[in-house]
Amino acid sequence: MSFHHPAFLWLLALPLIWGFWQWVRRGHAVALPFDHGGLREGRVLRFFIHLAGSLPAVLLAVAVLMLAGPRRPAPPTDERVLNNILLCIDVSGSMSVPFGGNGTRFEAAVAAAQAFCDFREGDAFGLTVFGSEYLHWVPPTRELSAVSNAMKYVRPSNMPGWMGGTLIANALRGCREQLLQVAEGDRAVVLISDGSSADFNNGGDRAVAEELAADGIRVFGILIGDGAGAGGLETVSAATGGKMFVVGDSGALDEVFREIDRMQKARFKPSTADWVDYHEPFAIAGLAALLLYALTLLGLRYTPW
Template structure:
């Protein structure tokens, strides 16, 4: 609404309009309670000191004249003037705030083991499905970061390049299964090399690799330590997560449908050394809750610096109420010069 063109509109006094405005000095509204008090004091003072003209009339000659009610118009106008001034002092305004956020972002490569042992059911429903679920939640919590996906067992290949299309990335995560790679084994070194190849051409100031595995390096044509040193040469930080419980763990069912248990061991040495070389951290998790906590910690540690610029456009509307106060003041002065002020009481 244009102030100069529509200040006389009665919409300024509707409850919906008053609610829609921002009032910078709302404490002035308490002054509204003083207005009727002032009018009451005025009425009492005038009532006490007003000159009275005694006239003797019989009861049948006393009649009410509607014109006598006109004497209330000037004080009502004056009350409205004060009301408008209070509204103006409360500084009604409309604020339109725009926020610009931008971030340099972080490049993150999720490197997930899909070897046969990831079918073990010490995580529900199994290790891989638990890892996929946590990975989806991790992706959901990122902002403007490019995230890629590498899977590995006996071989390693890139499932998704670095992308900010999180919906597409989650689709790739959903489609991860044990049939993606035929060769058995756990090629940790190859997985590190493929992930490094995806990250090495990145211009991001922060490049991160999250390696999740439940086994030792048993396949591939590159040693994990050598691959970790190669990643470190490209300033890639590596977090390693060893997933799985030690000892007997459920793995499928026997002929009678009963849970089958296998002995599970994991040498953490390689994963610890990889994290150390990559200036990251090593984690060992034995249940899904611990895995979620690890990803939550990595999420906190690897946050991009989000810079924010705010633009605040404020339009003041107090001139509208001051104009109304001026108009009503002129009307009050005009009525003060008429017979209304001296109209006799009944």
């Protein structure tokens, strides 16, 4: 146990002096007729009277201790290791194609990604959109509302014409740069696209995979559609310890995110115990002393004359 304000503890000298005086003081003796008789001295009764007279000093000591702010170490807890997950979503024109009768490919991907973010509360999420170029819309943050609100504006129809292509390797290098700015925690990219990437040719997929793996960044690829051009993304996912998925409907998309959740598990580490207030025993002792003192006032005291 410790105290927030140990400087106040010197005030405990006051109740000690008060209690000592209560036991040694003689008071103002008054000679009564029976004082010269053969009655006993009443030492036992005097002891309890002195003890009762010391209860106010006990109350003062309790007040001083509570003023000093007693505290104790809190029970140890496990701290969640932060996962920094960057959602990298394709906004090329082909993502506007209807998908499974529930909107477009982009809308289905966004809905599943939002549900994934809500389920993984406690992790940091960022949003990057890409086509021929990439744009970091939201850096990794625990404020999930920032990612959710951004989803309303980053639509393929709102993108300029020069974003119409699909360059996945270029987008992954941009995600790597973004995640390297994060000081702590695990790093992962969930990339959602619907097409093949020209910059995966001539060993481009292996090159970007080696860069990401060297920095401990896992890639989970989600390819919407028939899976054409999946080879490059599959190479990157496997090399970084992630996995690539091909989905043909929105239900399968939800299942993919559940699988990613199982693979990118939340980890915990023991945290240093903090100090918490510890007033309970002193409050109980003070209430008990106050109750006893109130009872002693009914008769266990020296007469006032």
